[in-house]
Amino acid sequence: MAAAAKSNSDNLTLDKVREALIRQEDTIVFRLIQRANFPVNSPTYDEKFASFSGSLLQFVVKETEALQSKVGRYENPEEQPFSPENLPPSLVPPQANPPVLHPAAASININEKIWDFYFNQLLSLFAVPGDDGNYASTASSDLDCLQAISRRIHYGYYVAEVKFKDAPQDYEPAIRAQVLHHRVIKPYSKRG
């Protein structure tokens, strides 16, 4: 939950971005330590929670993100949801500042990969086996970790943007070639 680069490109310098990244890394480390206070607590991930169509974890993620969406969390492009389907709109009046990022950058969401990595590789490295019954806290702790990791990774938007703004002449040809590459190559690739 480190402060966002405000939607004002004057605020966007490499120093400020670096400072934000360091804070975000501290947040990740601390949240992993918090999650490690609980054992794995596998019932949190059982296929079906009450009448919900997924696990207790998925219920917490979906409902928390819906609530956070209403209060404008996803108006910040570095905040990307893990359950983007049918998110309710923000009820917070939009900020008057023009957006810093190109729409193509702001629309990137690689949370599916982060989710997969967190649950299938990372979690078992730091949470001990066992069940202490604290499923609600386990689920919110998982979401805290996921959100912190996601924010840090998506914050790369701003690193790219600052570097681009410092030397657009160096990056433009590469970007144009990449766009062309995507247009020509992507429809035939397997991962779409």
Added chain:
Amino acid sequence: MAAAAKSNSDNLTLDKVREALIRQEDTIVFRLIQRANFPVNSPTYDEKFASFSGSLLQFVVKETEALQSKVGRYENPEEQPFSPENLPPSLVPPQANPPVLHPAAASININEKIWDFYFNQLLSLFAVPGDDGNYASTASSDLDCLQAISRRIHYGYYVAEVKFKDAPQDYEPAIRAQVLHHRVIKPYSKRG
């Protein structure tokens, strides 16, 4: 979000309680640091958020606690809600372990005082004046701080319980006198 003293009195020793308290204090410190990443962001506390009957913060607290209640957070006596009115019931099957605490202890909730102290005294000591527009993150960060402080304070239940269990003969007369004192004196006192 430190692990709860499990609902099993065999697990309740002064060493384990002490260990939990230390972890909870680390959590408080870290969450205050997280909140300090944002300025005060006073629109988070404006009287009316959208069509909700309170502030954006109150909306986030109420909705988050309702969600957490459904996944069983408040089945743990050290987890006390800030918006206890009309909380939905837990959808998690109850734990088979007998409760550790006397019902009178488990029903104590001093969150109103914690809320008042946090917003009227603590917050302005560590959050700088200003508005960066991150109201959603500010509100969840405030709730993180409130919950961590509340858990640490209500965890005193277990300290009292362990001390009582170690020397019931020393505490029983005092407890009985206190109950009598409350019965006789309280109806006439101003704070009820």
